[in-house]
Amino acid sequence: MADALSEGDILEAVARHTGRPGRGAQLRRAGADITRLPLLDLRIVRCVETRATRPESRPGTYDTSRRPEYEGELRDHPVDPPKDPTVSRTVEFVLRGSVRTVPCGCDDGRQPCSRCRAKGRLRCDIGPVCPACEGVEPCTWCDGTGERRKDRSPSGSPREKPAAGRTACEKCRKPRTACPECRGWGAKRCPKCDDTGYRVCPVCSGERSTEHGPCDGTGLVTLWTAGSVGQAPEQASLKLPEPAPPLRFRQQAGRTGAWERVTLSSAGDPLPDGLDPAHLKAVESALTQCRGEVARRVDIGWLQSAAVTVPDDPDHVFYVFPGREGPEVLAIWSRRRSLRVAAVVAGVVLLVLLVVALV
Numbered sequence: 001m002a003d004a005l006s007e008g009d010i011l012e013a014v015a016r017h018t019g020r021p022g023r024g025a026q027l028r029r030a031g032a033d034i035t036r037l038p039l040l041d042l043r044i045v046r047c048v049e050t051r052a053t054r055p056e057s058r059p060g061t062y063d064t065s066r067r068p069e070y071e072g073e074l075r076d077h078p079v080d081p082p083k084d085p086t087v088s089r090t091v092e093f094v095l096r097g098s099v100r101t102v103p104c105g106c107d108d109g110r111q112p113c114s115r116c117r118a119k120g121r122l123r124c125d126i127g128p129v130c131p132a133c134e135g136v137e138p139c140t141w142c143d144g145t146g147e148r149r150k151d152r153s154p155s156g157s158p159r160e161k162p163a164a165g166r167t168a169c170e171k172c173r174k175p176r177t178a179c180p181e182c183r184g185w186g187a188k189r190c191p192k193c194d195d196t197g198y199r200v201c202p203v204c205s206g207e208r209s210t211e212h213g214p215c216d217g218t219g220l221v222t223l224w225t226a227g228s229v230g231q232a233p234e235q236a237s238l239k240l241p242e243p244a245p246p247l248r249f250r251q252q253a254g255r256t257g258a259w260e261r262v263t264l265s266s267a268g269d270p271l272p273d274g275l276d277p278a279h280l281k282a283v284e285s286a287l288t289q290c291r292g293e294v295a296r297r298v299d300i301g302w303l304q305s306a307a308v309t310v311p312d313d314p315d316h317v318f319y320v321f322p323g324r325e326g327p328e329v330l331a332i333w334s335r336r337r338s339l340r341v342a343a344v345v346a347g348v349v350l351l352v353l354l355v356v357a358l359v
Ligand SMILES: [Zn+2]
Pocket: 130, 131, 132, 133, 134, 135, 137, 138, 179, 180, 181, 182, 183, 184, 186, 187
């Protein structure tokens, strides 16, 4: 453990930083003020466990023998926490004696086809109007009805005589009377139903029923009581002091500070001795064992540092902390200096605005 910086070490570091090596004691006499500023960086990863049981099912005859079993209450079943608490995992158990394969309740693995409502066929449109005769005169003898229409005279008009380019009518069987495109139908045949108005149901292929999904068509389901144990990491952190000192100081101390570090791995581990007494309460409360916590890893780092003000340099605060090669100093503008600079900047901006307004 690195020794905490003494007041003499701190003042001497500031004196050296300001070009007055060996004059640390002089700074003290001149009224330098030292505020201890211990830094703490704590990170905790808890492995938190949740347990739940639920009814489980699989289609058909299902083999659960490769799953681990538990007996009685799931909460009493021992499950090792993961070696690494940052790992997330779920273990699925089967309650011993709960597995049974029973009839599904469907019709032997089949269910009525919902598409055709178990009719095996679907209504279908008949073909669209024939593009050649537009359905007006598909056959000069039967008009596409298959029978001689009553209002036609038996002798027939010249138009009704067999004409060139006409073909045999499929409805009345007369030769050379029908439109060559639709052969007396007045419409193109529907390719799906051949103009019967019905087609085979594509879902059940006309069988009126389909395989029942929940049992994969077996008519059986396997049921059991499942118990699942989930282990998931939960992370938290604590950074002190609060409010945080200036960012530049924290960054510099984070990079080059000689932090002392300890890793704890269980809730009962004692806290390290070097922690600042002012931090103990917050650390203890951050490390309280959580509900469901089965494992943890705590990384604690701390750095004894100080903020020093010197009466003859009111524009700076000197942050002193132990580095790898001895005390390090970082001078940061004091609040007084920052406010003055801000005031000067505001004044300049105001002046520029005035000049711009006058020009
Ligand atoms: Zn036609």
